[in-house]
Amino acid sequence: MSTETTDPATEAFVAHRNLLFTVAYEMLGSAADAEDVLQETWLRWVAVDLDQVREQRAYLVRITTRQALNRLRALQRRKEAYVGQWLPEPLLTTPDVAEDAELAESVSMAMMLVLETLSPTERAVFVLREAFDFGYEEIAAAVDKTPAAVRQIAHRARKHVDARRPRQAVPRSAASAAVESFLRAVETGDPQALLDVLAPDVVLIGDGGGLKQAALRPIGGAEKVARFLFGGIGKNKLPLSLAPTVVNGSPALVAYLDGELDGIMAMRIEDGLVTGLYYVRNPEKLTHVLSETPLTLR
Structure with a gap:
C-alpha cells in the first residue's frame, strides 16, 4: 500500500479544478486558453502561504480570474487578426451538464x-456574479475594483446580456426533436423539410480559422441558410456524415468527411425551431470534442 500523501495545496487545487476551468472557459471561450490559465493559476497557487488564506475556493477563483483577464485581453488582439468569423471552442460535455439548466445555458x-460583446472586465464580473453567484466583495478582489464599482458593472453587463441572450430554453426533448428533424432533412436532401425546422430569421456562422473553408460572414434567413447547407454538401467530393452529439450542454451534430472529423455544428433552438447554427471547422478548436470535459458552477 502506498504511503504517499498529497500536499494541501494540491488537494485544494484538484478539488476545485473543474470549477476553475469552467470560470476560465466562460471568460475566454477557449478551452486551450483555459487550460493555460489553470497552469498559470497552479504556479501562483503553490507559492501561496496557505496559513494566510481564509477561503481557498475564493482565493483560487481570484487567481484564475486575474490570469484569465490578462489572457482575454491578449485573445482579443488575436481575434482582430482572425480569418473569418470567430466562434467559441466547442466542448463535448458530460451528461450532467445538459441536465443542469443553469449550467447548460x-x-x-x-x-x-453574447458574452463576446462585453468588455473583459464586464465579462468577468457577469460570469462570476450571474453564473457562479459570487458576492460583490469577492468579485471586487478578483478584478481589482471596489464593491460599489462592481455593482455598477454587474448591472450594466446584465442589462446588456438580457437584451441579447436567447429566449427561454426549450425542453431537452423538444430540442432533440428539432435536431433529429434537421438531421433527417439534410440526410434526405429535402429542402422543404429543412425549411420547416429552420426559423425564418435563422443565422448560420461558420468558423474555419483560415485553415478550413467556411462562410466569411454570417448567413441570415432560412432560404439562404438552406441553400448554403445543401450547396456545401453537394460540393463535397468525399462522403459526409452527421451524427447527434452534445456540446456545451446542448444538442449538436458532429460532421465526418470520409470518416475523418470535419467539424461540430452547435445549434440554438427556440420554440422548436433552429434559430442559430454554429459550425466550427477550425481543427485547432476540435481537440475537446472527442472526450468529455467536466464543468461545474460550484
Missing part, C-alpha cells in the same frame, strides 16, 4: 457569443 454557444 451559461456555457451554450449562443450565450458564449
